[in-house]
Amino acid sequence: MHPDLSARAARSAALQEQTAAEMQAIGVDQALIITLVETFYQNVRAHPELGPVFDARLAGRWPQHMEKMVAFWSSVTLRTGAYGGKPVQAHLGVAQMTPELFHQWLALFSKTLDAVAPSQEAKTWFMATAERIAKSLMLSLFYNPALDDPLVRGG
Numbered sequence: 001m002h003p004d005l006s007a008r009a010a011r012s013a014a015l016q017e018q019t020a021a022e023m024q025a026i027g028v029d030q031a032l033i034i035t036l037v038e039t040f041y042q043n044v045r046a047h048p049e050l051g052p053v054f055d056a057r058l059a060g061r062w063p064q065h066m067e068k069m070v071a072f073w074s075s076v077t078l079r080t081g082a083y084g085g086k087p088v089q090a091h092l093g094v095a096q097m098t099p100e101l102f103h104q105w106l107a108l109f110s111k112t113l114d115a116v117a118p119s120q121e122a123k124t125w126f127m128a129t130a131e132r133i134a135k136s137l138m139l140s141l142f143y144n145p146a147l148d149d150p151l152v153r154g155g
Contacts, residue, residue: 012081019079026125027118028077036126037069040112050104053096076129091137099142102134 023029041062044050058065068085075083091097109130110123117123 016079023077026121028122030074032118033073033077034070035116036112037066037073039116040109041066043108043112047108050101050108053101087137091141099138102138106130106134
């Protein structure tokens, strides 16, 4: 292996180990991620507004979505590198997607964390991360730079 690649692999392994130790200290591990994802998406499917939007997009593909979400949260939380998807593209063209649904998603995620998070630190970490992700997705999906133009806004 090339020395640069070897050094990069060693740094990556060390970072993953450090991250796992930090997450373990607040009670987060792979088992919690699986529980969080399963519980959250059970709640999503039962939600009167989120459920139909998700079901319309994922009908017949829920098991694959669940695997993808576990891989996503494992990558984000434990730096496993298990997720290789493109979240913005995955959300483009979702029927009935609105910014308000992201707020409902976050509220439901918070409620789910109240039920499954092993510590307040874990809930805080997951919520801050989910809020950053939601903001990034909302900007990617709904932001219109023309609305910042005072001439367009009438300002």
